[in-house]
Amino acid sequence: MSAFELGAPLPAATAGTDPGFVLRFFDAGNRLPGVRALKPIMLEHLRLHRGQRVLEVGCGTGDDVCTIARRVGPSGHVLGIDASPLAVAEATRRSQGRNLPVTFQVGDARALELPDGAVDRCRAERLLMHAQGEPTALVGEMTRVLRPEGRLVLFELDWDTLAIDGADRALTRRVVRSYSDGVANGCVGRTLPRLLRDAGLRDVETVPHAVEIPFDFFGWVLSGHLDAALTAGSFTPEELICWWDEIDAAHAHGCFYAAILGFVAAGTKPALA
Numbered sequence: 001m002s003a004f005e006l007g008a009p010l011p012a013a014t015a016g017t018d019p020g021f022v023l024r025f026f027d028a029g030n031r032l033p034g035v036r037a038l039k040p041i042m043l044e045h046l047r048l049h050r051g052q053r054v055l056e057v058g059c060g061t062g063d064d065v066c067t068i069a070r071r072v073g074p075s076g077h078v079l080g081i082d083a084s085p086l087a088v089a090e091a092t093r094r095s096q097g098r099n100l101p102v103t104f105q106v107g108d109a110r111a112l113e114l115p116d117g118a119v120d121r122c123r124a125e126r127l128l129m130h131a132q133g134e135p136t137a138l139v140g141e142m143t144r145v146l147r148p149e150g151r152l153v154l155f156e157l158d159w160d161t162l163a164i165d166g167a168d169r170a171l172t173r174r175v176v177r178s179y180s181d182g183v184a185n186g187c188v189g190r191t192l193p194r195l196l197r198d199a200g201l202r203d204v205e206t207v208p209h210a211v212e213i214p215f216d217f218f219g220w221v222l223s224g225h226l227d228a229a230l231t232a233g234s235f236t237p238e239e240l241i242c243w244w245d246e247i248d249a250a251h252a253h254g255c256f257y258a259a260i261l262g263f264v265a266a267g268t269k270p271a272l273a
C-alpha cells in the first residue's frame with residue numbers, strides 16, 4: 001500500500017523502488033516544528049497512567065509508541081499497528097534493545113484484531129485523511145476496542161486550509177483544491193469533533209493546531225500530486241511551470257510561506273450503565 005506523510009501521496013515509482021525514501025519522508029514530517037509541537041498536546045489529552053494498555057493505529061515508524069511506552073511503564077503495554085509492513089519492520093527495529101513494553105503488528109484500521117474494550121487509550125495521527133474506508137467506520141472501530149471510560153485522541157490535517165503565499169492567488173487556489181481533492185479524506189480534520197460525538201464519545205474537546213511547511217518539504221509534498229494532476233489534465237504545463245517559477249522566486253526572495261491547519265480531537269467512551 002502507499003504510505004503518506006502529512007497526507008502527501010508519495011510518487012508511486014519512488015515509494016516502490018526506494019523503501020528508504022518512505023521512511024525518510026516519515027521522519028522529515030515528524031521533524032517539522034509544528035508536528036513536534038503537536039505530540040505533547042496529544043499526550044496531554046491521552047491522560048496516560050502507568051500500567052495502561054494503549055493502541056496506536058497507523059503507527060508509522062513507531063516513535064510515538066515508544067514515547068507512550070515510557071509513560072505507561074513496564075506494567076503497561078503499547079501496541080502499534082500499521083498497514084505498511086515496511087513501517088512495522090522499521091518500528092520494530094527502532095524499538096529493539098530499548099527494553100520498552102511495545103509490540104508492532106501489521107494490521108488494518110478497518111478491522112482491528114482486538115476484542116471489544118481491549119485498550120485503555122487509543123491514538124491515531126494523520127491516519128484518517130488517507131486511510132481507505134469511511135472515517136465514520138474507522139472511528140467506530142477504534143471506539144469499539146476502547147474500554148468504557150477509555151480515551152480516544154486523534155489528529156488530522158484539513159487540506160482545504162493549506163495557505164500558500166508566493167504565487168498567483170487564483171492558480172494557488174486551484175492547486176490547493178486539486179491537492180485536497182486528491183487526498184482520500186482531505187477535509188477530515190474539521191469533521192473530527194462530529195466523528196467522535198457520532199461514535200458515542202462524550203466530553204469531546206478540539207484543539208486547532210497549525211503546521212508550517214518549509215520550502216523544501218513543500219516541494220516534496222506537492223510535486224508528486226501536481227505531476228499526476230498535470231497528466232490528468234487538471235493543469236496545463238504552462239500553468240504549473242509558471243506556478244513553480246513564482247514559488248521558487250518567492251523563496252529566493254524570502255517571501256514564500258505555507259502552513260496548514262489540523263485538529264486534535266479527544267473524547268471519552270461512556271461508562272457502562
Ligand SMILES: C[S@@+](CC[C@H](N)C(=O)[O-])C[C@H]1O[C@@H](n2cnc3c(N)ncnc32)[C@H](O)[C@@H]1O
Pocket residue numbers: 002003004005006007026030057058059060061062064081082083084087107108109110124125126127130131132
Ligand atoms: C502519515 S503516516 C503517520 C504515521 C505516524 N502516525 C506518525 O505520526 O509518525 C500514516 C500511517 O498510516 C498508515 N495507514 C494508512 N492506512 C492505514 C490503515 N487502513 N490501517 C493501518 N494503517 C494505515 C500508513 O501506512 C502510515 O504509516
